Amino acid sequence: MKELAAGVYVETAYQGANVGFISTEEGAVLVDAPMIPSEAWRWLRRVARISQSGLAFLINTDYHGDHVLGNSFFAASIIAHENTWRELKNHGDALLQRYIEEYKEKDPQVAADLAEARIALPEISILDGITLHKGSRTIEVLFLGGHTPGSIGVYVPDGRVLFAGDVVVTGRHPNLAQAQSQQWVEALARIRAMPVDIIVPGHGEPTDVSAIEPLILYIQEVRQRVRELYDGGASRREAVEKVRTAMIERYPVPVEEREIVATQIRASIERVYEEVRRGE
Numbered sequence: 001m002k003e004l005a006a007g008v009y010v011e012t013a014y015q016g017a018n019v020g021f022i023s024t025e026e027g028a029v030l031v032d033a034p035m036i037p038s039e040a041w042r043w044l045r046r047v048a049r050i051s052q053s054g055l056a057f058l059i060n061t062d063y064h065g066d067h068v069l070g071n072s073f074f075a076a077s078i079i080a081h082e083n084t085w086r087e088l089k090n091h092g093d094a095l096l097q098r099y100i101e102e103y104k105e106k107d108p109q110v111a112a113d114l115a116e117a118r119i120a121l122p123e124i125s126i127l128d129g130i131t132l133h134k135g136s137r138t139i140e141v142l143f144l145g146g147h148t149p150g151s152i153g154v155y156v157p158d159g160r161v162l163f164a165g166d167v168v169v170t171g172r173h174p175n176l177a178q179a180q181s182q183q184w185v186e187a188l189a190r191i192r193a194m195p196v197d198i199i200v201p202g203h204g205e206p207t208d209v210s211a212i213e214p215l216i217l218y219i220q221e222v223r224q225r226v227r228e229l230y231d232g233g234a235s236r237r238e239a240v241e242k243v244r245t246a247m248i249e250r251y252p253v254p255v256e257e258r259e260i261v262a263t264q265i266r267a268s269i270e271r272v273y274e275e276v277r278r279g280e
């Protein structure tokens, strides 16, 4: 766990997404929850040791399992975007079930622990944003979009820290499988203009605004390549093959993750192909 600014913490070592919290005199404001139950319990203990006044809020930066599966382990009001609330209300149980099945082979103990979890829905849903005033701190929750229709950021002005969720990732391919790619580029441009010293990505090590430009270029390049292939009459499968070959070496991928990453990049390109086909 690292303290990025006074009372602003991040942990990048758990499975799944990064998690963080902002300490206030009126409780901790958590950003995402560890997806593995044993890690969620450990995180809860670590937060409790620093934040003597309990938990205030838990903010989900999007509706993907690696951000929300641990929700039920934290006794805090959950804040998320309206689209995250809707996605979890309609498909949350199926999401949890999918993870339980996946872990039955990978790690039966995790599967058994997950079977005791439940999908805790956000109590407070937002559209454009909301400002939290807790103790002497102000925390801004703002809609970003792009990565998913429910992607939000958590901005701590007095520490100049932005938790960007998966809208920013470092050292790995951005996941466009459910993206609106143009909106994503716009969200990144907005982040670049914010008074921010530290950006906490959804995955990877904390960074700063220098991480933004490469992401914009990556997304624009995928859009450009897919558009050219589509205009040239390429099928979706042809586009996937060609663009994946062009993009896969952009980030180092450990051998054991090659298959997962290749699948994810395929889903990203298919999504962009669909956008192009619809004229977006």
Ligand SMILES: [Zn+2]
Pocket: 062, 063, 064, 147, 148, 166, 202
């Ligand atoms: Zn995500």
